[in-house]
Amino acid sequence: MPExxxxxxxxxxxxxxxxLKPDPVPDELIHKILEAGICAASGGNRQPWRFLVLKDQEIKKKVQAYYKRAFDEVVGPRYLSSAPPPGSSTGRYRRQHSAV
Structure with a gap:
């Protein structure tokens, strides 16, 4: 998209x-996206950003396993035990949660 x-x-x-397309993302575009993220507003102007750019498929799979485990053990149960957001039914909320 033009700026x-x-x-x-x-x-x-x-x-x-x-x-998503399997095409590799050019380094120039990655740098541009990261720069925009770094410039994003943050509470108290703390800018606590951390970015992880992975291109190697094997490393991506290893990192994915860590994130999935963290979600399954820590994040997921908290969401599952909470009430659905306003305007959403419990059934829909649980289906969306199980899709993650």
Missing amino acids: SNDVFEIMRTTRAMRR
Whole structure:
């Protein structure tokens, strides 16, 4: 998308992506995205950002296993035991949770 696009137009027209292309992301674009993330506002201007850029598939699989374990053991149970967000049914909330 050209940088001249109105941010509100982008927010209105961008849709969730369920399937991503397998094409590699150019380093220049990765740096641009990270730079934008670093510039994002944070509470108290603390900017506690940490980024992990992985390109090697084997390393990605290893890191994925750690994150999945952390989610399954720590994060997931907290969400599952909490009430669904306003406007969502308990059944839908549980289905979405199990899809993660």
